[in-house]
């Protein structure tokens with residue numbers, strides 16, 4: 001624990017340097033800036049959270065919409081994941097890739113089609129989704145995390161029976177529901193102190209692959225691994241009561257709130273599976289579930305280590 005605390009001091013020191021502070025606490029203009037008291041307060045504030053999540057599995061769903069937001073977004077996310085691991089948490093990253101699949105389809109001249117937030121997936125779209133998720137997005141996240149040490153291992157839900165799928169609806173093509181999450185592969189990777197990064201392609205008993213919504217997969221993985229916390233990082237500050245109004249952030253959301261918002265058409269598209277998965281996770285014993293803006297630099301650090309409540313907290 002002491003080691004972790006020292007590590008946190010170093011990292012917050014690094015953040016200070018990134019903000020233009022030198023080791024004497026002077027900024028680039030030579031002005032004294034380092035407020036030692038404020039820095040110490042940040043560290044002290046972090047301590048109970050480090051203790052609370054020490055050795056606990058935390059699942060982070062990184063939305064494809066947040067990944068490509070700006071060139072620095074992925075690097076900031078990767079740094080946060082490495083820090084969670086270094087501070088004794090046991091992170092599992094589950095990622096999406098909707099915009100990246102859409103961009104590749106556009107390059108190949110295919111028009112995407114959605115039904116209730118789920119991508120209609122014919123055989124060719126499945127091929128594209130699998131190539132983009134497993135071959136591109138997954139690799140990029142793994143590589144970004146491994147800048148901070150040999151930590152991350154990329155896996156697909158097809159690996160070692162991790163995501164066992166069944167077809168959802170013939171009208172959606174190769175879109176799968178999760179029949180079962182086999183936790184063994186993830187447990188083995190965690191036991192080796194590795195950070196699994198999961199692309200959510202599932203497979204049925206006959207070996208047919210399916211595209212699985214990453215929000216639903218993240219919730220199912222959190223349940224299967226008895227995670228303490230599940231965080232969805234997306235491209236909006238949280239759930240809005242009015243999708244067009246950024247001021248209408250809902251800071252805490254229950255199943256009844258969701259029914260109400262769904263009933264009046266306020267939750268649509270990609271937010272539907274996210275909220276459904278979040279509610280299912282809290283109902284199944286995941287202690288904390290949050291939907292946050294992954295475009296904000298170090299959104300994960302702020303959520304894990306400070307009292308400032310950001311985004312939407314989902315409660316049972």
Ligand SMILES: Nc1ncnc2c1ncn2[C@@H]1O[C@H](COP(=O)(O)OP(=O)(O)OP(=O)(O)O)[C@@H](O)[C@H]1O
Pocket residue numbers: 062063064065066095096097098099214215233234235236238239240241242243266267268269270271272274
């Ligand atoms: N009530 C709502 N509040 C906030 N966002 C909403 C709401 N209803 C619909 N949305 C939409 O949901 C989107 C987030 O879901 P989306 O599937 O696009 O992102 P993601 O899940 O983070 O990325 P990916 O699907 O690639 O993993 C927001 O950008 C917003 O347009």
Ligand SMILES: [Mg+2]
Pocket residue numbers: 063096098215270271
């Ligand atoms: Mg989505």
